[in-house]
Amino acid sequence: MDNKIKSMFSPIRAWKYLMRTPVTIAKKDIFVNPREASERYRGFHQNDMTKCIGCGTCSEICPTAAINLVPVEGIVHEDGKLDERPAFDYGRCSFCGLCVDICTSDSLNMSKEYLHLSIDADSFYFMPDSSGIHKTSAKVGYTRDEISELLDLVRQEMQHEDESRRSSFIEIVKGYAALDAKNEAARCVACGICTNTCPANMHIPEYIRAVFDEDLKEGIRQIYKTNPLANVCGRICTHKCETVCAIGHRGEPVAIRWLKRYIVDNADATDYNDAAQESVTAPVNGKVAVVGSGPAGLSCAYYLRTLGYEVVVFESQALPGGVIRYGGPQYRLPEESVLKDIGVIENAGVTFKCSTKVGVDITLDELRDSFDAVFLGTGFSLSRPLKIPGYDHEDVQYAIPFLAQTRDYIREIGPMPDVAEKVTVIGGGNVAFDVARTLIRLQEIKYGKSFVQMASLEDSEHLPADLEELEEGLEEGLHGYFAYGPMAVKVEDGKIKGLEVKKVLSIFDEEGRFNPSYDEHDVKLLESSQVYMAIGQMPEYAYFNDEMRDELLTKRGQIAVTDGGQVESYPWLFAGGDIVRGPDIINGVATGHDSAKAIDNYLQSKK
Amino acid sequence: MKEVKLFLGPQHPGMHGNYSVHMYVDGDMINKARPTPGFLHRGFEKVMERRLWMGNLALIPRICVVEPDINEMVYAMGIEALSGIEVPERAHWIRMMVLELGRLAIHMMGLGGIGGPTGMYTATYWGIAQRDLILDLFEKLTGARIYHMYIVPGGVRKDLPENFLEDVLKVVDDLEKKLPEFEQLILKHPIIHARIKDNIMLPAEVVWELGVTGIGMRSATGVQNDLRKVKPYARYDQVEFDVPTGTYSDGLSRMNIKYAEMFQSIRIIRQIIEKMPKSGPVRAKMSTGSALRWTVPAGMVYTAVESSRGEYGYFIVSDGGEYPYRIAVRGASFAQGLLGIEKYLPGHRIDDASLWMDTMGVCSPEIDR
Numbered sequence: 001m002d003n004k005i006k007s008m009f010s011p012i013r014a015w016k017y018l019m020r021t022p023v024t025i026a027k028k029d030i031f032v033n034p035r036e037a038s039e040r041y042r043g044f045h046q047n048d049m050t051k052c053i054g055c056g057t058c059s060e061i062c063p064t065a066a067i068n069l070v071p072v073e074g075i076v077h078e079d080g081k082l083d084e085r086p087a088f089d090y091g092r093c094s095f096c097g098l099c100v101d102i103c104t105s106d107s108l109n110m111s112k113e114y115l116h117l118s119i120d121a122d123s124f125y126f127m128p129d130s131s132g133i134h135k136t137s138a139k140v141g142y143t144r145d146e147i148s149e150l151l152d153l154v155r156q157e158m159q160h161e162d163e164s165r166r167s168s169f170i171e172i173v174k175g176y177a178a179l180d181a182k183n184e185a186a187r188c189v190a191c192g193i194c195t196n197t198c199p200a201n202m203h204i205p206e207y208i209r210a211v212f213d214e215d216l217k218e219g220i221r222q223i224y225k226t227n228p229l230a231n232v233c234g235r236i237c238t239h240k241c242e243t244v245c246a247i248g249h250r251g252e253p254v255a256i257r258w259l260k261r262y263i264v265d266n267a268d269a270t271d272y273n274d275a276a277q278e279s280v281t282a283p284v285n286g287k288v289a290v291v292g293s294g295p296a297g298l299s300c301a302y303y304l305r306t307l308g309y310e311v312v313v314f315e316s317q318a319l320p321g322g323v324i325r326y327g328g329p330q331y332r333l334p335e336e337s338v339l340k341d342i343g344v345i346e347n348a349g350v351t352f353k354c355s356t357k358v359g360v361d362i363t364l365d366e367l368r369d370s371f372d373a374v375f376l377g378t379g380f381s382l383s384r385p386l387k388i389p390g391y392d393h394e395d396v397q398y399a400i401p402f403l404a405q406t407r408d409y410i411r412e413i414g415p416m417p418d419v420a421e422k423v424t425v426i427g428g429g430n431v432a433f434d435v436a437r438t439l440i441r442l443q444e445i446k447y448g449k450s451f452v453q454m455a456s457l458e459d460s461e462h463l464p465a466d467l468e469e470l471e472e473g474l475e476e477g478l479h480g481y482f483a484y485g486p487m488a489v490k491v492e493d494g495k496i497k498g499l500e501v502k503k504v505l506s507i508f509d510e511e512g513r514f515n516p517s518y519d520e521h522d523v524k525l526l527e528s529s530q531v532y533m534a535i536g537q538m539p540e541y542a543y544f545n546d547e548m549r550d551e552l553l554t555k556r557g558q559i560a561v562t563d564g565g566q567v568e569s570y571p572w573l574f575a576g577g578d579i580v581r582g583p584d585i586i587n588g589v590a591t592g593h594d595s596a597k598a599i600d601n602y603l604q605s606k607k
Numbered sequence: 608m609k610e611v612k613l614f615l616g617p618q619h620p621g622m623h624g625n626y627s628v629h630m631y632v633d634g635d636m637i638n639k640a641r642p643t644p645g646f647l648h649r650g651f652e653k654v655m656e657r658r659l660w661m662g663n664l665a666l667i668p669r670i671c672v673v674e675p676d677i678n679e680m681v682y683a684m685g686i687e688a689l690s691g692i693e694v695p696e697r698a699h700w701i702r703m704m705v706l707e708l709g710r711l712a713i714h715m716m717g718l719g720g721i722g723g724p725t726g727m728y729t730a731t732y733w734g735i736a737q738r739d740l741i742l743d744l745f746e747k748l749t750g751a752r753i754y755h756m757y758i759v760p761g762g763v764r765k766d767l768p769e770n771f772l773e774d775v776l777k778v779v780d781d782l783e784k785k786l787p788e789f790e791q792l793i794l795k796h797p798i799i800h801a802r803i804k805d806n807i808m809l810p811a812e813v814v815w816e817l818g819v820t821g822i823g824m825r826s827a828t829g830v831q832n833d834l835r836k837v838k839p840y841a842r843y844d845q846v847e848f849d850v851p852t853g854t855y856s857d858g859l860s861r862m863n864i865k866y867a868e869m870f871q872s873i874r875i876i877r878q879i880i881e882k883m884p885k886s887g888p889v890r891a892k893m894s895t896g897s898a899l900r901w902t903v904p905a906g907m908v909y910t911a912v913e914s915s916r917g918e919y920g921y922f923i924v925s926d927g928g929e930y931p932y933r934i935a936v937r938g939a940s941f942a943q944g945l946l947g948i949e950k951y952l953p954g955h956r957i958d959d960a961s962l963w964m965d966t967m968g969v970c971s972p973e974i975d976r
Contacts, residue, residue: 024736038768039747040748553884
């Protein structure tokens with residue numbers, strides 16, 4: 001009975017639902033007054049084109065292969081960026097947002113837009129910019145935060161020798177252990193921006209991948225495709241690759257240089273040799289003379305050998321290697337590393353004729369007559385003097401001979417350089433720091449204490465030297481006078497009393513020309529009995545006759561060449577390294593390799 | 608008498624996803640039933656072997672569309688077990704909340720869904736509307752309504768948004784208040800009642816024979832076999848809840864248990880809000896490096912969670928690389944949804960077939976996977 005009464009009244013119960021707010025949205029509101037999506041909504045993509053570097057990491061992580069990197073019309077190439085930008089195919093996208101979580105440059109986000117209706121299927125494939133799919137200022141939805149981060153922004157720590165290092169020439173950087181190297185390699189997103197920027201276009205993502213795969217033989221193989229001086233470059237390269245590394249936009253760049261060093265330091269000796277000699281063939285094609293055995297000469301010689309040429313390298317010094325043998329200090333570049341690199345090139349069948357100075361012991365014409373082509377890689381072998389009062393005093397020393405003498409001393413084939421108790425170095429570049437820090441070590445060895453002052457035009461934030469040089473130098477007790485310009489070497493009773501410096505107000509004048517201005521009231525005397533000049537290097541062209549010198553040299557003392565380092569008016573003559581591109585080891589390696597290919601082209605076309 | 612072959616699905620209001628049953632009927636009696644999976648077969652398991660560990664996150668929720676979070680959870684648990692990752696405390700509680708909200712959402716859909724095969728669409732509309740309020744919560748929390756991709760190996764993808772817990776409380780309070788209406792509308796509805804009471808039986812011996820888990824097993828055997836109780840994951844050992852059971856499994860009793868479970872889920876969610884750490888990390892890093900090179904140590908592991916349909920598990924094998932070596936999915940509805948249909952659907956009438964699917968709990972993609 002109860003049930004029957006209940007069911008009789010039950011229709012009335014339904015009336016209460018009239019009062020409830022509906023949960024549905026009216027059709028007209030879908031377009032006119034759409035509901036705003038939540039703060040984290042994963043809608044269509046937005047890409048800030050000014051930030052995007054085209055690294056393609058979004059495309060790599062995309063589980064649905066919905067992101068393609070496509071060329072953009074009218075894009076101007078910028079160093080450190082690739083020329084393609086991501087385009088999204090919403091026929092494939094699953095809106096997971098992993099692309100946002102891994103975006104290296106912080107350019108990619110998702111908007112709150114969730115409606116896109118079109119009968120044109122192509123409109124679902126587009127390249128987003130910050131205005132999103134509808135070219136309106138759509139509100140930002142899903143963004144990455146620290147928790148959803150998919151990159152590893154922190155470098156694996158590198159062990160360094162502690163401060164006691166300053167009394168010896170022991171190598172400062174200890175190198176990665178296997179696990180550290182693998183972890184560091186895991187940070188790489190293999191975008192290849194580094195390869196584009198590296199003067200030698202090294203196969204960086206490939207050899208980092210090899211570290212990650214624990215396949216060091218493959219690593220060596222990849223490295224030797226473009227660089228036969230891996231031990232050297234793994235230690236003292238200027239690593240432009242790291243400057244542009246995609247990870248560096250939001251975190252610390254991948255330690256590319258240390259990973260290269262890890263490969264060459266840890267690869268099995270047999271694997272190393274097999275991989276490095278893999279492409280070297282028996283000599284068949286012709287004979288090439290290489291003048292100078294610095295990075296450019298070595299690189300050119302090695303790649304000519306891989307192309308089947310017989311190569312003879314002429315070196316004026318007693319040992320081959322040039323700047324890597326006589327320049328860079330041992331604590332950054334130990335002798336063993338240099339020997340290892342040169343050893344590979346010797347094993348490849350390159351002949352070295354040391355203590356043979358072209359222009360003195362043998363002329364360029366003689367080389368031309370007995371070889372099919374000649375490559376010049378003589379480098380910047382002279383120190384540039386700074387002609388201030390007192391610069392011609394005998395206790396004013398120069399960077400290049402001093403560093404060379406020190407290397408010979410450490411090799412135990414030469415005497416210890418005569419180092420005073422108090423010295424001053426002029427310069428603010430890497431070479432100046434090499435000199436200063438070498439001086440600190442020699443003083444510690446000789447006197448048990450050190451006193452080295454450094455005067456540079458630039459202040460500490462604008463030093464041309466690497467930041468790590470400054471940090472490590474100061475750690476070792478260097479006294480820095482940055483933004484102090486050298487005025488005169490003060491001499492009293494035939495002995496140097498010190499270097500007079502003035503505070504620098506500005507280095508360049510209003511027209512941007514080099515024209516330092518000084519604060520006349522801030523003058524200091526940096527007391528010392530020796531002054532070392534390390535303000536730059538310049539080339540020596542003793543082997544050119546007057547006619548060639550007039551014809552070939554540019555204003556800046558470099559040789560004008562065409563692609564591949566060929567000298568236009570003397571097609572048998574090629575040049576590379578410092579004398580073509582200015583001092584940088586990796587430039588030397590790159591130009592040496594280019595010239596090897598150009599020489600091959602030239603000789604093949606001559607046949 | 609002539610036997611006729613009828614197709615139930617893949618397009619049918621009473622069908623669960625793209626799944627089909629070929630029925631050989633005599634009059635309106637089913638003589639033979641041949642379940643036909645494969646319409647959703649995208650080779651999930653095989654595709655996973657070609658995706659980065661992290662990339663699979665976009666794929667796995669799709670193995671069960673209406674209850675995606677369980678996939679993320681077992682996947683994460685497996686990787687965490689192999690890698691030995693310690694999940695931050697707060698993440699455990701957030702995960703548990705997501706899973707229980709997910710359970711409420713799918714039960715809501717299950718309750719409402721019975722309206723399809725019984726022709727009572729009001730139930731479906733109400734159920735879906737109520738479920739949408741939970742999806743709103745998911746949208747706030749994860750940025751998506753269906754495929755959340757929120758529970759990740761090592762924890763969860765983002766911390767809770769502001770005032771999220773208040774929003775959750777509002778939704779569950781509202782749901783709790785309205786549930787009796789659903790009971791009235793669905794479980795006590797004379798038509799639905801008549802259709803599923805003492806019909807679509809699942810006797811205990813069939814449970815043991817097929818290996819049915821979840822509500823099917825608990826409603827028939829009286830065994831409190833709920834993985835949240837017997838093999839607790841996340842922080843289920845720190846919350847109180849009951850596991851409703853029965854010993855007579857007809858369609859109605861299984862729906863009733865589903866209904867009762869929703870109150871337990873609400874009870875769990877309230878405890879989570881009360882007990883969870885108010886702050887702290889929510890994600891531990893899965894591996895070193897960038898996600899493109901995340902690896903999982905070599906090994907194999909089976910992890911399982913209690914889904915709305917029973918034990919849901921992943922068997923994960925890693926060879927130490929950046930991709931899974933093999934992942935096998937134990938879909939909870941394989942037993943009743945595939946074997947059960949073949950063997951025990953015959954003997955029912957045509958119009959019972961979709962009720963059978965509904966009350967047994969069948970999710971076709973997890974059979975296809």
